[in-house]
Amino acid sequence: MSIDSLPAHxxxxxxxxxxxxxxxxxxxxxxxATSIGNALEFYDLLAYGYFxxxxxxxxxxxxxxxxxxxxxxxxxxxxxxxxxxxxLVLGSYSDRKGRKASxxxxxxxxxxxxxxxxxxxxxxxIGILAPIGLFASRLLQGFSAGGEFGSxxxxxxxxxxxxxxxxxxxxFSSQGASTVLVSLFGAVIMGTLTQPQxxxxxxxxxxxxxxxxxxxxxxxxxxxxxxxxxxxxEKAESPVRELFPTQKSGVIASxxxxxxxTSAQYVLLYMPTYAARQLGLAPSSGFIATLVAGLIAIxxxxxxxHWSDKVGRTRIMFVAGVxxxxxxxxxxxxxxxxxSLPTLLAAVIWIAVLKVTYFASIPALMASFFPTRTRTxxxxxxxxxxxxxFGGFTPLAVASLIAATSNNLAPGLWLMFxxxxxxxxxxxxxxxxxxx
Numbered sequence: 001m002s003i004d005s006l007p008a009h010x011x012x013x014x015x016x017x018x019x020x021x022x023x024x025x026x027x028x029x030x031x032x033a034t035s036i037g038n039a040l041e042f043y044d045l046l047a048y049g050y051f052x053x054x055x056x057x058x059x060x061x062x063x064x065x066x067x068x069x070x071x072x073x074x075x076x077x078x079x080x081x082x083x084x085x086x087x088l089v090l091g092s093y094s095d096r097k098g099r100k101a102s103x104x105x106x107x108x109x110x111x112x113x114x115x116x117x118x119x120x121x122x123x124x125x126i127g128i129l130a131p132i133g134l135f136a137s138r139l140l141q142g143f144s145a146g147g148e149f150g151s152x153x154x155x156x157x158x159x160x161x162x163x164x165x166x167x168x169x170x171x172f173s174s175q176g177a178s179t180v181l182v183s184l185f186g187a188v189i190m191g192t193l194t195q196p197q198x199x200x201x202x203x204x205x206x207x208x209x210x211x212x213x214x215x216x217x218x219x220x221x222x223x224x225x226x227x228x229x230x231x232x233x234e235k236a237e238s239p240v241r242e243l244f245p246t247q248k249s250g251v252i253a254s255x256x257x258x259x260x261x262t263s264a265q266y267v268l269l270y271m272p273t274y275a276a277r278q279l280g281l282a283p284s285s286g287f288i289a290t291l292v293a294g295l296i297a298i299x300x301x302x303x304x305x306h307w308s309d310k311v312g313r314t315r316i317m318f319v320a321g322v323x324x325x326x327x328x329x330x331x332x333x334x335x336x337x338x339x340s341l342p343t344l345l346a347a348v349i350w351i352a353v354l355k356v357t358y359f360a361s362i363p364a365l366m367a368s369f370f371p372t373r374t375r376t377x378x379x380x381x382x383x384x385x386x387x388x389x390f391g392g393f394t395p396l397a398v399a400s401l402i403a404a405t406s407n408n409l410a411p412g413l414w415l416m417f418x419x420x421x422x423x424x425x426x427x428x429x430x431x432x433x434x435x436x
Contacts, residue, residue, distance in 0.1 A: 035174035066342020076367030079138030091380035109144035111214025118207035150380025156225035168363035169305025176297025248371030254382030256425025261359035304360035332412035
């Protein structure tokens with residue numbers, strides 16, 4: 001069943017095809033314009049997560065290393081509280097004023113937030129103002145990121161609705177590119193700099209590079225055209241007020257199917273810290289493993305997205321989710337029984353393949369739950385509630401579980417729990433919303 005034929009009782013409306021097909025050159029330009037902002041958003045998140053151990057010493061210097069790390073990850077988690085607010089504000093702005101306007105605004109704020117982190121003095125220099133400033137920069141980044149996914153996904157899909165799975169999958173493929181970039185920085189920096197060099201200036205390098213991405217993305221986005229579908233659609237006076245009374249099922253379904261993929265993503269984000277602290281491996285080992293995971297996401301995500309246009313979204317997602325549930329805990333058992341770079345690579349590659357297979361179809365599936373007039377608001381809110389609860393707090397939850405139970409297999413248990421919730425939601429969405 002295609003998106004066009006989904007039943008109308010859950011708030012979707014038929015998607016009209018563009019008046020003329022989009023050329024290959026235009027498709028490439030659209031993908032680059034939207035993906036670069038999503039890549040910057042994810043790049044910054046990964047950089048903060050990957051260098052959490054170093055940031056904990058510089059911005060939260062307490063005597064207990066575990067408490068220091070938990071404070072750093074707690075700041076990471078709390079910054080996600082700004083994302084749902086950003087989703088409502090920027091999502092509504094996109095549905096009223098246009099996808100292009102929202103995309104331009106969000107990447108501008110994202111760049112400012114990344115620059116604040118890159119240039120922030122440490123606790124040794126300005127005292128308590130350092131962690132406060134770090135938290136403020138994370139809030140700004142969280143707010144701006146809140147509108148990014150919904151606007152960019154709607155922009156891609158509305159330019160080529162017949163290829164919605166393939167087009168929107170580049171959202172997550174760009175996250176793979178971010179993973180590769182940050183992992184390369186991490187592996188090189190950790191492998192070549194001494195600890196004093198790393199803590200003095202080395203940790204700033206990936207954030208400074210992120211600042212350079214922003215102006216490029218802003219320039220490209222200013223040169224793209226608004227989507228024909230948005231220009232033809234009737235505009236909602238208040239997308240937020242319209243969304244909640246009529247499309248709650250779409251929001252709930254979107255949050256539920258995201259639980260597994262966002263939890264898996266942030267477990268992978270935590271892997272460099274996990275490899276060093278729990279497995280006793282060299283810090284560079286975790287970055288090498290996540291770099292490979294990023295390469296898998298870049299290559300495999302568009303392939304699965306294209307496949308979902310042919311065979312349907314939920315069938316692919318269900319199989320990947322069941323495999324996740326059955327194999328993720330044994331993967332962590334295998335890793336902890338024989339901790340080494342090869343076993344770490346094997347576990348991360350398996351998790352990455354299943355994660356990519358599951359999540360490539362999600363943007364197109366989510367878009368099918370909402371009409372054009374509230375699509376960005378609905379997707380943005382659902383995506384950011386899901387990533388706030390089950391993404392932003394995942395590294396903190398995993399680290400806390402390990403600290404409380406001394407069980408290094410806690411990440412596997414957390415992901416099994418996430419798989420059960422997402423699979424149950426997927427079944428419900430098929431029955432109630434006719435999702436295919």
